[in-house]
Amino acid sequence: MIIQLLLVPALVIAVVSSLRSRTSLRGQARRKIIAFLTVVAGVLAVLFPDTLQSLADWTGVTRGTDLLLYVLALVIIYLVGSTSARFREQEARLVLLARQVALADAALRHVEAQQARTQQAADDAALSAAHQRVQRPAVTR
Numbered sequence: 001m002i003i004q005l006l007l008v009p010a011l012v013i014a015v016v017s018s019l020r021s022r023t024s025l026r027g028q029a030r031r032k033i034i035a036f037l038t039v040v041a042g043v044l045a046v047l048f049p050d051t052l053q054s055l056a057d058w059t060g061v062t063r064g065t066d067l068l069l070y071v072l073a074l075v076i077i078y079l080v081g082s083t084s085a086r087f088r089e090q091e092a093r094l095v096l097l098a099r100q101v102a103l104a105d106a107a108l109r110h111v112e113a114q115q116a117r118t119q120q121a122a123d124d125a126a127l128s129a130a131h132q133r134v135q136r137p138a139v140t141r
Contacts, residue, residue, distance in 0.1 A: 001060035007070060014074050018081025031082070038075055 020027055045052045045068055052064035061067045 003059040003061050003067070003070070006059060007074070010074050011077065014078040015081055018078045019085050034078065041071070 017030065045064075049064060052068060056062070056064040056067040059067065061070070
């Protein structure tokens with residue numbers, strides 16, 4: 001059957017292409033092209049059901065609806081894999097962002113602690129100087 005020769009490579013291509021990176025312009029263009037072709041194929045299947053049946057007969061599938069089901073299964077497999085890859089990429093970005101925020105927060109706390117120690121040392125020095133001035137006249141009398 002021709003359908004088996006078409007569906008097996010199509011399944012492999014759908015899985016591999018869905019798991020590829022989404023950040024490149026090539027990946028974005030590929031998704032848009034696949035979406036456009038899916039819409040066009042859907043419209044043609046609705047407008048010309050006899051053509052879908054003829055294509056099903058040519059590929060060895062008994063009914064056009066079965067062929068449509070096979071194609072939709074491929075599209076769903078692609079979408080599930082694509083969504084999974086996109087979530088993994090977003091999760092990696094979120095982890096990176098959380099790490100950057102934690103490091104920035106730690107650096108800010110470190111600077112604030114140093115400033116507090118410097119201020120405390122200055123206050124202690126001023127208090128010590130004032131204490132010495134108060135005690136010095138009592139000693140000289």
